[in-house]
Amino acid sequence: MITINKQTLMAASIVALFTGSGCSSTLSKPEHASKQPTLRKASLHTANLAGTQASAVAQQPLQQKPTLDEDFDTWERVFRGFQLSNQYSKHPQVQRFVNYYGRNPEQLNLLSERASVFLHMIVHEVERRGMPNELALLPFVESAFDADVFSHAGAAGLWQFIPDTGRRYGLQQAKSYDARMDPFAATGAALTYLQKLNNDFNGDWLLALAAYNCGENRVQREIDKNRAKGLPTTFWHLSLPKETREYVPRLLAFKELISNAPRYGITLSETPNQARLAQLHIDKPVDLRQAALQAGLAPDTLVDLNPCFRTGITTPQYSNRIVLPRQYAKQLMAVIDALPAASNRVYASSSASGYNKLATTRIGKKSSKIAKAKPKSSTKVHTVRRGETLQSIAQRHGTSVQTLMKHNSKRSSKLKVGERLDVMAAAEGATNHS
Template sequence: MKTNHSPIRVTITFIISILSIYGLPTLVSAQNPTDDQSILNAARALGVVNNAARTPQQQTYIPRTQATNNPAANRVKHDPYAAKRQQILRQNAARRKAHQQRIQQLQRQQYQKANLQRTQQQNSQHNLWNRVYQGFRFRDYRHQPLVKKYTREFSRSPQRIQQLADRSSDYLFMVVNELNRRRMPTELALLPFVESAYKNVAFSHAGAAGMWQFIPATGRRYGLKQTRSYDARLDSHQATRAALDYLQQLNREFKGDWLLSLAAYNCGEYRVHREIAKNRSRGKRTDYWSLDLPRETKQYVPRLLAFKEIYRNPSAYQVRLRGIPNSPALARINVNKPVNLRKAAARAGVPADKLLALNSGYLHGITTPRYSNKITLPRRYAGRLHKAIQSLPPAKDVHNITARKYAKSRGKRSKFRYHKVRRGDNLFRIARKHGTTVKRIKRLNKMRGNKIWPGKRLIIAKSSRRSYS
């Protein structure tokens, strides 16, 4: 076998031998000074051979001080933080994914909210209750003890609340429109719930009548005609006009305080002024909650505020409030002849009770053009009823008929008188004075107990004998 003795190899071998003799450290293991790979490495380190001339089987450089005979020790050690880095990367990826999901959820919520607002805005144009809510102006009095009491009391009967709302559906649009035209708070549209439960034919023991419960004197003062054949207090349109006129006048009188205005609507402005003057002289507050008003008036305003709270948030009180179309439910026509409303309803094929209830101001079911030429019709039947009314011949003049009946019954009406209760009166004294009994007085006045108060008017049956004791 021929040995390769090139000049470079001989030179490198000679240099390594000299360095080993003097004990200097080398880049080559002293055990194999003639190894071809070791010589080639040394030549590269001394700059004799170019680094580009590397062999494919070149190993990783290991310093002499760290080189061992164990091949496993010469490998690269395992990184102890690799698992931690992988865990952090996975956590960051999970966070990014959760963040993207939250962004998508927020976008969906914003889209749903925008759709809901758009739907509510569209519904507000079709649901009359939204117009009522938007016009509320009173302060929040729901934490007042009496308001809380009546709110709990009314909310125990959700069916009753729904019945009241259904009964108001014929008149609510008309009332809200008039309130908006006058720029008055729409809480006043709930006042007939307290007064009459939105009944046109409601009557009280004090002589008040109609949806807004006008007593005869106040009704005449605000232009409501009252005759034997026609009572404008029972006409929903005429009574609404008069009631809002009265409330506006009271509001100006009490300098914009609507609670005092409502109290005066119930018990009279003079009584409220008297209680205000009394509190002012004693250095007390003069707001509604501080006045010593009659018991009925103390309950009157809290009842209205309780209705407001329930109708503003019906779901909180388990009330499923049906929507009322934001369009007129009634129509008014002019008729200049007496019309029998029962015959008109029969000819048009419409329930007579509905037509008579809407026109309850005509006490005998026959219109009286000398007092009012307006007839209220359900809008859905207005066309048929108008044609039927036009085709009917004029009815008999009910005013002359009732005048004759009144003349005949005048003797019967004289069997009763009125007694105004004064301070110190009781039922026994009143019965003794008028020669009657306590039981009869209570029956005529529909009283359950014996309690009376000054100013109350009692119906007394006349007797053949009278006591002057």
């Protein structure tokens, strides 16, 4: 447990919150309860659900479960909370993806390391709501546990919210800020949406997951068609889009692989049952790279954890929180308190920093390990011509659609003739997450 001295608590520029479990609201205006900040208890914070509109979705009753000590492994905690039938793993579609992903255990090792940064926070919130722990694995399918990723359709973040759905669940979006890429806010919003879908489909989690992917209206139409024909209306019998037909089996395949890791040659990263992340409340613009450097950390440590701030500078008018490594919370709190308010100088997005996103920051070790920096790529401008797409432009310049979208802070793949794009030539290692 982190202790904060009295002088730090009285610092007028910041309000600290140490948790990592529980997902806070994304606020249109920063909260100022009083002129002198106080340290809030995590229990108060976790009760403030992220992305929830007051009049929208009634929450399911929260369930209390036995408390596990910090010596317990978070992966084991995930496994103990599985609720979906293990028989699904025998389905041919699930086995297809078990075999597909199982051929590359090294990649799954890497994904498990990336997941371990967010896992405690997500599973805590899933359990708090009484939901199946399989849902904690959903970012494997959605984003490969990369909080700073866009799809071709403009979906963003760990949980891949499209713009309209994100706004519907309280995730604000502006040029300099995108709450879909706030891991805490997006987790709360995603779980609220999944609870609503589960209620819509009478407690059937497979149908709820399918609806999360392709929309509840599409799933309901297919159910109605089958019912009219006297056909079964389970997920496996619906005529859904190909992506959705594969989406649910992918999740169930990850469940099978991760829960039986030794059988498939997978080595899960060590994940003690404690929060790796904390949240810090601030009321001024903060240069995240400068804060990390002054705290003796790698420059992109805070940028990688806070991709919602698209310029690398916090925007209190949209959110007065940042995510930070819990073990460095005290020193970062002191540094941020001493920093002057940052200017609006715009940084290139983190994809241009030259860091390999697949080997993400390791949080919670005794040293903050950042992937070895790659040489920075040269940048040039491409003017969009009629008929061009992001895919064709990416291929022409040897990069990926995802990298183009990140580097140009685009939230959708739509282009306008004459639009100018910064193109990363020689973008080695760029990964297309479409």
